[in-house]
Amino acid sequence: MGTSSPSGSMPGDRPAAVKRGGPPSGPGRWAEPRLLVALRPSEEVTAALRRDLPHVPTAYAATSAPGEWGNIEAILVGSVERELGAFDAASTPRLRFVQRAYTGLDRFPFARFPSPIRVAGNVGGYAPFVAEGAVALGLAAARSLVPAHRMVEAGRLRPTPEGVTFRGKTALILGYGSIGREIALRLSGFGMRVLGLNRTGRMAEGVAAMFPTDRLMDALTEADVIFDARPLTRATRGSLGPAQFGRMRPEAVYVNVGRAGTVQEEALYQHLSTHPKFRAAMDVWWEEEYPDGRLGLRFPWTSLPNFTGSPHSSGAVPEAGPYGLALALQNLVRFFRGEEPRYLAEREEYTEDTPNPSAPT
Secondary structure: OOOOOOOOOOOOOOHHHOOOOOOOOOOOOOOOOOEEEEOOOOHHHHHHHHHHOOOOOEEEHHHOOHHHOOOOOEEEEOOHHHHHOOOOHHHOOOOOEEEEOOOOOOOOOHHHOOOOOEEEOOOOOOHHHHHHHHHHHHHHHHOOHHHHHHHHHOOOOOOOOOOOOOOOOEEEEEOOOHHHHHHHHHHHHHOOEEEEEEOOOOOOOOOOEEEEHHHHHHHHOOOOEEEEOOOOOOOOOOOEOHHHHHHOOOOOEEEEOOOHHHEOHHHHHHHHHHOOOOEEEEOOOOEEEOOOOEEEOOOOHHHOOOEEEOOOOOOOOOOHHHHHHHHHHHHHHHHHOOOOOOOEOOHHHOOOOOOOOOOOO
16 A cells, blocks of 8 residues: 655745655755654665655664754654664753654553654554455364364365354454454354453444443353454553453354463463453564564463464565555655644553563554
8 A cells, every 4th residue: 555745845845955755865865854763774665765755864773873964854664672782861851752662662662752743553554454364364263274284284084174164153353443443344154243442432443332441241242253452551461360261152253363461371372271262363463573583482372172273474575565664654745744643642541560571463
């Protein structure tokens, strides 16, 4: 998905001195950068900057030095730790806005970007692709594809592993935002009745009914398939535990493509162990160590026949990167036009004492 380039000049433009859409290539040749791009330098990123922010001088963090950042007003960043290292906001005295290239903000180091610097997540940046992954995981769990695969490995034809259908069932989407809407769109093809849960209970397109968050327990009793697409905040952390799993239907399917921290890990494992007809599928995990590519597992999840997992890869398709970058740049266009950026974080919703292993989404 592309974005339209801004028309006309933006506040503070210096067209004669600007290298359009790329970092400075020589001292004194171009205007001092106003946007710091803390992503790995690539032709794809540079081309997108030329297309969407042609009047904003930019620099890559990887090929510039803090001494050149005095006029930086905004930062586009993926992983702060990986791309900015020991960044100190004092090196960017004009910095007012940070746009994350990835979705989640639960591990974002807000303390390193003190007010009045504002931070926005890339809400919706990977939604269509994560939604496809969510439905794929849900179907894999419902139709027992992992046990079926193991039968093929063993050369066994029967007995057929038991499966359940989505056809005519009720789905509940926890966190009815951009990913939730995309999931609902895809579930309509199965003839499912779709319910949603959001903060207010305000009705939205794509659902038959919407529950507010304080009616979570009521909502859980209504569903055959539950998709969890919520962000990890103070309010959602550990919000699914023994009591909540106990309210789900015995043969329900639970799918999480949001954040594992919304779930009490041991509670889910024990529920799967004691309720063999209950099924769960997880794309996100409690210990994700991206620097060394390690997935930490406290419990033997893959030994459970009613569990399906993927390594935080529901949105991992080639098309996702350009799509997500385009949406992040749309918000930066708004900022440089003097408009209010979208999806600004409310800092108090997020804890800042959690590990920060540079999660990408």
